[in-house]
Amino acid sequence: MNRIVLMIVDPIIEHYMHTLARRSDHPVLDEMEAFALEKSFPIVGRLVGISLEIYAKMIGARRVFEFGSGYGYSAYWFGRAVGPGGQVVCTDSNPLNREQAEQYLAAAGLWERVRFCTGYAQDIFGQTDGNFDICYNDADKGGYPDIWLMARERIRSGGLYIADNVLWHGWVAVEDSADAKPDWTKAIREHNRLILTDPEFDAFINPTRDGVIVARRKMA
Ligand SMILES: C[S@@+](CC[C@H](N)C(=O)[O-])C[C@H]1O[C@@H](n2cnc3c(N)ncnc32)[C@H](O)[C@@H]1O
Numbered sequence: 001m002n003r004i005v006l007m008i009v010d011p012i013i014e015h016y017m018h019t020l021a022r023r024s025d026h027p028v029l030d031e032m033e034a035f036a037l038e039k040s041f042p043i044v045g046r047l048v049g050i051s052l053e054i055y056a057k058m059i060g061a062r063r064v065f066e067f068g069s070g071y072g073y074s075a076y077w078f079g080r081a082v083g084p085g086g087q088v089v090c091t092d093s094n095p096l097n098r099e100q101a102e103q104y105l106a107a108a109g110l111w112e113r114v115r116f117c118t119g120y121a122q123d124i125f126g127q128t129d130g131n132f133d134i135c136y137n138d139a140d141k142g143g144y145p146d147i148w149l150m151a152r153e154r155i156r157s158g159g160l161y162i163a164d165n166v167l168w169h170g171w172v173a174v175e176d177s178a179d180a181k182p183d184w185t186k187a188i189r190e191h192n193r194l195i196l197t198d199p200e201f202d203a204f205i206n207p208t209r210d211g212v213i214v215a216r217r218k219m220a
Pocket of ligand 1: 042043044045067068069070071072073074075091092093094097119120121122138140
């Protein structure tokens with residue numbers, strides 16, 4: 001089988017969009033991005049980060065749950081959006097990521113809005129009470145269908161489910177691609193199908209970077 005490499009966004013367009021989004025409101029953002037570049041850590045990046053903040057502000061989000069927070073880059077954007085008194089529940093299996101997130105997000109003045117739990121995100125979600133304005137999924141891709149099924153139950157009317165990497169290098173669209181993790185591709189396809197056929201949600205895929213799905217729970 002061929003290993004097919006697909007460009008989701010033409011690099012020239014991607015570059016143009018980045019030039020427009022270069023401005024940083026806080027030096028910590030640049031530090032977080034530099035760290036990702038140096039360590040090849042898969043953060044969502046500037047273009048998706050900006051969109052997360054805007055989606056959250058558009059629905060007046062005050063409480064967000066993140067499945068897979070890394071060292072807090074996506075939480076930086078949600079933290080800005082939820083405002084003082086808002087809460088971003090972060091989860092990550094690696095305790096070192098929590099330490100690093102604390103340093104970055106405290107420097108940005110956002111740590112007070114964050115509750116960062118170390119462990120398996122799905123378990124932490126089960127142990128956390130209440131509903132959310134946004135559930136954001138960026139955990140290991142094999143768990144995507146199950147995370148959707150648990151998260152959808154606890155998103156308020158008009159709230160959002162957002163997941164990153166739903167086009168997965170384009171492999172979801174190519175049946176016989178010899179991708180690095182075929183089980184993950186299969187899981188993402190199932191995840192996307194479940195969401196797009198769910199009668200209680202309106203959903204679309206924004207083909208920015210690696211694809212971001214946004215699903216809004218219909219109003220009762
Ligand atoms: C793609 S990175 C997250 C990046 C982050 N959302 C950002 O853009 O800044 C995925 C992270 O989720 C963590 N992770 C993956 N699956 C997990 C799970 N089921 N429970 C907890 N952490 C998980 C990994 O340790 C990794 O740090």
